Amino acid sequence: MLGQQLINGFTIGSIYALIALGLTMVYGVLKILHIAHAGVYAMGAYIGLWVYRLVPNLFLAMLAAMFLSGVAGILIERFLYKSMLDKSRIVPLIASIGLFIAMEETFRIIAGPYVKAFSVHFRQKPWILGSARISAPQMLVFGVTIVLLVLLWWVITRTRMGKALRAVSMDREMADALGVATEKIILLSFFISSALAGAAGVLVGVFYNSVYPTMGDIPAYKALAIIVLGGMGSIPGTILGAFLIGISETFLIGYVNVPLPRDALAFIVMIAVLMFRPYGLLGKE
Amino acid sequence: MKKWILGGLISLLALCVGVGTLWAGEIKIGFFAPLTGFAAADGASAKNAVTLALEKINVSGGINGNKVKLVIYDDRVNPQESVAIANKLVERDKVVAVVSGSYSTPTRVTAPIFNKAGIPMVAAYAVDPSITRAGPYIFRTGFLGEVEGKAAGEVAVNLLKAKTIAMFTIDNDFGRALSKGFHERIKKFGGKVVYEHAFAIGTKDFSAMLTKVKALDPDLLFISGYYEEAALAVKQARELGLTCRIEGEEGFDSPKFLELAGDAANGVVITTNLNRDDPRPFVQNFIKAYKKKYGMEPDMVGASSYDAFMVVVNAIRKAGPNPKAIRKAIAETKDFDGLTGRITHFNKLGEAMKPVQVQIVKGGEFHYFGVISDPEIITPPNK
Numbered sequence: 001m002l003g004q005q006l007i008n009g010f011t012i013g014s015i016y017a018l019i020a021l022g023l024t025m026v027y028g029v030l031k032i033l034h035i036a037h038a039g040v041y042a043m044g045a046y047i048g049l050w051v052y053r054l055v056p057n058l059f060l061a062m063l064a065a066m067f068l069s070g071v072a073g074i075l076i077e078r079f080l081y082k083s084m085l086d087k088s089r090i091v092p093l094i095a096s097i098g099l100f101i102a103m104e105e106t107f108r109i110i111a112g113p114y115v116k117a118f119s120v121h122f123r124q125k126p127w128i129l130g131s132a133r134i135s136a137p138q139m140l141v142f143g144v145t146i147v148l149l150v151l152l153w154w155v156i157t158r159t160r161m162g163k164a165l166r167a168v169s170m171d172r173e174m175a176d177a178l179g180v181a182t183e184k185i186i187l188l189s190f191f192i193s194s195a196l197a198g199a200a201g202v203l204v205g206v207f208y209n210s211v212y213p214t215m216g217d218i219p220a221y222k223a224l225a226i227i228v229l230g231g232m233g234s235i236p237g238t239i240l241g242a243f244l245i246g247i248s249e250t251f252l253i254g255y256v257n258v259p260l261p262r263d264a265l266a267f268i269v270m271i272a273v274l275m276f277r278p279y280g281l282l283g284k285e
Numbered sequence: 286m287k288k289w290i291l292g293g294l295i296s297l298l299a300l301c302v303g304v305g306t307l308w309a310g311e312i313k314i315g316f317f318a319p320l321t322g323f324a325a326a327d328g329a330s331a332k333n334a335v336t337l338a339l340e341k342i343n344v345s346g347g348i349n350g351n352k353v354k355l356v357i358y359d360d361r362v363n364p365q366e367s368v369a370i371a372n373k374l375v376e377r378d379k380v381v382a383v384v385s386g387s388y389s390t391p392t393r394v395t396a397p398i399f400n401k402a403g404i405p406m407v408a409a410y411a412v413d414p415s416i417t418r419a420g421p422y423i424f425r426t427g428f429l430g431e432v433e434g435k436a437a438g439e440v441a442v443n444l445l446k447a448k449t450i451a452m453f454t455i456d457n458d459f460g461r462a463l464s465k466g467f468h469e470r471i472k473k474f475g476g477k478v479v480y481e482h483a484f485a486i487g488t489k490d491f492s493a494m495l496t497k498v499k500a501l502d503p504d505l506l507f508i509s510g511y512y513e514e515a516a517l518a519v520k521q522a523r524e525l526g527l528t529c530r531i532e533g534e535e536g537f538d539s540p541k542f543l544e545l546a547g548d549a550a551n552g553v554v555i556t557t558n559l560n561r562d563d564p565r566p567f568v569q570n571f572i573k574a575y576k577k578k579y580g581m582e583p584d585m586v587g588a589s590s591y592d593a594f595m596v597v598v599n600a601i602r603k604a605g606p607n608p609k610a611i612r613k614a615i616a617e618t619k620d621f622d623g624l625t626g627r628i629t630h631f632n633k634l635g636e637a638m639k640p641v642q643v644q645i646v647k648g649g650e651f652h653y654f655g656v657i658s659d660p661e662i663i664t665p666p667n668k
Contacts, residue, residue, distance in 0.1 A: 001500050004525075008492035105321055113325030114581075115513055117544045126524075135524050208489045208517055209545050214323040218487055253482070254493035261456050261485030 003132035005254045006247070011138050013246025014145035015207070018200035019219045020226040020238050021152070022073075022193025028169035028233035029189045032089060035096040036076060037197055038216030038223065039103030044069040044198025045205040045215060046107060049118050058120055058206070062144070065202045066195040073194025074187050100220065107213040115212040118205040137207045144203055148196060149239065155192070156235065165189055169233060218263060225266040229273055231283020240281050245269055311354045312347070312606045314597060315374035315404075317367065317395075318386035318590070320359035323487075326541070327586045331386030331409065332357065333579050334587030335594045337571075348601050356380055360391040367391035371398040380404065381606045382597045386590040389413035389458055396423045405600075405612040409593035410535075410586055412459045414666075417635040422612050424635040426593045426628065428535070428558065429665050430459050434466020436641035436657045437507065437534055437556045441467070442474040444643065444655055445530055445554065447505035451480040451498045453491065453518060455510040455536070463509045463534060470662070479503050484514070491518040492525065499527050511536040516545035523549040530554070538585035543649050550646045554654055558625035559588040560642045562653040568624055585625075592623040636665035 019041055026034040048065035052058060080099060084092040122136030134142075156162035167175040168185045176182045205211040226245055230237030245266045252258050252265050260268070273281060316335060319328035339355050347353055356378045358370040367390070374380050375398065383399055383406040385392040392411035399406040400420035408416055410427040417423050428436075441447045450471065454460040460483065468478065479501050482494050495518070498506060506529055508518050515537045522531065535557040543550050563569070571591065575583040596615060604610035616635070621628040626639045641663055645654035657663065 001496055004496045005493060008490070008496065011492075012490055108321060108325055113320075113329045115326065115541050115545060117547075119547065133526065204489075209520065209547070210489075210513060210517070212513070213325065217323060250490075250493040254497050257482060259483060261483070262488060262490075263485055 001131065001254070003130055005250050007132055007134055007138065008254075009247035009250035010243065011141050011207075011246070012250060013243035014141050015200055015204055016222065016226055016246050017239050017242035018145060018148065018196050018203070020223040020230070020242050021235065022197045023223045024227040024230065024233055024235060024238040025169075025189045025193040027227065028235075029165070029172065029186050030077075030081060030085065030092075031233075032081060032085075032092040033096065033224070034076075034081075034193075035093070035220055036080075036099040036103060037193070038220035039100045040069050040072055040076070040194045041197040041201040041204075041219055042107060042211075042213065042216040043072060043103065044201030045118070045211045046111060046201075047198065048202035049116060049205055049211050052118070052120070058140075058202075062199060062202050065198040067198075069198025069201070070191040070195035073190040073197075076194075077187060077190040100216065104213050104216065111213070113213060115210045117209050118202075118211050119209055120206050141203050141207055144199060148199060152192070152196070152235075161185070161188060222263060222266050225270045227280075229270045229280055231280030234280065234282045234284075237280055237282030244273075244281075310352060312351050312601060313354050313356055313378055313380040314594070314601075315356050315358075315378060315380035315383035316386060316594075317358040317360045317370050317374075317383075317391060319362045319388065319391075320357075322361040322363075324362050324388060327388070328359070328386065330539075330584050330587040331590035334575065334583060334591040335384065335386060337575060337578060338591050338594050338598075341574075342598060348598060349605075351606070353598070360387050362388050362390055364390055364394045367395050368398065371395035375399070375402040375404055381601065381608050382406070382611050384590065384594045384597055385409060385411060386586075386593070387411060389416065392416050393419075396420075399423065403612075404608050405597070405615055407593040407596050407615065410589040412462060414462070421616070421635070422608075424596070424615055424631055424637070426596055426623065426625070426637045426639075427589050428639075428641065429636060430462025431466035431469075432663055432665055433534055433556055433641060434463035434468075435470045435662045436466075436643075437463065437532060438467040438470025438476070439657055439659070439662055440554060440556060440643055440655070441505055441507060441532055442471045442476040445505055445532065447476060447503075447530065449477050449479045449501075449503040449505075451501060451503040451506045451529075452478055452482070453494060453506070453508045453510070454481060454483045455514065456483040456485050459536070460509045467507060484510070486511070486514070488514050489517055491521050495522050495525050495527055498522075498529075499525060503529055505530045505532055507532045509534050509536065512539040512542035512545070516542050516550070519546045519553060520549045532556075535585045538644070538651070540582035540584060543646065543651075548649075550649065553646045555644050555646075555651075556641050556657070557585050557644055557651075558639070558642055559583075559585050560626070560653055560656070561644065561651045565622070567622075571624055588624045592625050592628075595623065596621060596628070632665055633667050634665070638664060 044065040048061040051064040052061040124136040126133045126135045226241045230241030318331040360367040385408040389411045396419035400422040408425040412430040454464045533555040538557040600614035604614035628637045640658040643655040644651040
């Protein structure tokens with residue numbers, strides 16, 4: 001049972017990581033809480049489903065979802081946040097919440113209020129490891145998450161773009177003064193984070209066989225708990241936080257009969273960690 | 286002299302008819318449901334079914350020659366919004382009766398407003414017990430959570446012969462009431478709950494709970510919840526290799542459950558109020574007409590809303606468009622032939638008494654498995 005619960009926890013953690021990473025990156029460069037990120041995630045799921053119904057190729061659906069979500073991220077930055085950056089931080093936050101609600105209702109108007117099935121038929125049989133089993137959709141989640149995380153790590157640590165991104169994230173004005181093309185870097189970080197959210201949307205759609213307008217509701221606040229836990233703006237912290245929350249949720253539900261809903265557990269873990277590390281797991285201040 | 290009286294009577298009658306026709310043309314019935322937000326799918330089902338009923342009535346000449354107009358509002362399951370809607374329906378729209386095609390929260394906060402204004406309201410599928418307790422103007426055609434829970438317990442121990450039972454209970458008033466009734470009934474027949482865990486609406490991952498249940502190996506897993514969660518729980522249970530029988534309730538009753546759970550849905554037994562194999566022609570006609578118009582199967586939410594609306598329509602047919610008379614006519618309803626079964630009567634509180642249907646999923650469709658009409662189980666509380 002322990003092995004199975006670990007696998008369950010890692011699956012959830014992977015999904016959380018992909019969603020929360022984008023949020024932390026945006027926070028890193030612009031210092032705003034991008035609630036509409038959860039809307040981009042749902043959009044990714046819808047695009048993936050739409051493409052998959054046209055051409056039943058999951059790889060293609062994932063790529064299309066990532067690309068179009070990335071473009072949506074750029075548009076959001078250009079047309080929404082850009083004009084608000086010199087205002088109080090509450091302004092972009094409220095705009096973001098508004099955009100999120102508008103996106104959800106747009107999905108409903110276009111695709112209808114009912115849950116849509118994202119059924120992908122896997123020929124792969126589950127792997128049996130002792131008493132635990134890894135199902136084909138779980139393998140997909142792990143595979144995609146690992147590939148994307150490695151890719152992200154490579155971009156951030158091994159490329160000039162990544163260096164610039166880290167510089168902007170540390171101090172935007174200073175980076176600007178030193179000749180970093182901050183505008184471009186901000187757009188790039190929106191593209192990457194939104195593409196990750198789009199990928200997460202497709203994975204969740206396939207893994208849970210469901211895509212619906214309000215699928216971003218829970219990620220909208222749970223991703224917040226994760227990035228606060230990881231240390232706002234810290235990428236490794238967010239990944240750590242995502243897995244910590246995924247696994248603690250699974251274990252608390254599996255072993256302790258807590259009379260609390262799973263979504264409250266994320267916040268309890270967050271509070272518990274913040275008591276000892278007020279800036280989050282890997283946060284600095 | 287006699288002739289004169291007769292003449293007077295006739296002209297009086299003519300005057301009445303005249304005033305009647307002047308006023309005629311429209312009977313306004315209020316309707317609210319969540320048309321946007323997280324519950325928009327249920328709101329759409331409720332609205333679709335009621336619209337279908339409305340069209341049928343208006344095509345065949347309305348109620349006693351008067352067309353019926355439905356005043357529809359979106360409550361978003363938001364209590365503040367619902368209060369505003371209730372006041373609008375009473376003061377601005379001046380409806381003669383109201384149908385709630387919504388959840389417990391909006392129905393509960395609006396019930397006292399309608400009751401005070403003397404406008405009868407019939408709740409379709411909201412389960413909160415306090416709704417009908419708002420007063421004599423409030424009725425409910427759906428089951429109370431506890432009644433359905435008892436029926437589900439009966440199915441578990443006596444139809445499916447389960448001795449050890451695991452439960453996943455949805456964490457809201459509906460789930461808790463179901464769980465209470467379920468426990469009560471199975472205790473009576475020696476059934477044992479070996480595991481119970483609550484989960485929140487919108488939960489997607491049940492693997493942690495299911496892994497635990499698999500280790501406990503019970504005869505039956507009873508899941509309460511709505512079709513999104515239910516489909517995921519059932520699907521994940523089978524993916525994890527859980528083989529025990531799974532029982533659900535009316536929240537499962539949607540074509541979407543079958544679609545999302547796929548093959549895993551087969552063999553699942555649920556308690557609900559719509560019998561797909563009902564031989565009564567109007568039930569089959571409704572199912573056909575709904576499919577034709579909306580391109581999907583009707584669900585329990587739609588069927589319940591249809592019935593709530595028809596209870597109101599029938600009362601207006603009998604009593605005319607006067608709220609007080611409508612209330613009386615609803616209270617005196619006897620053996621109303623609804624889509625969701627025969628409502629024998631409404632009790633003092635305004636709760637409908639009707640049998641609980643038991644359906645099984647076979648070949649990706651809901652089919653008849655049994656019916657529970659034992660009055661000990663289905664009689665709703667009186668106070």
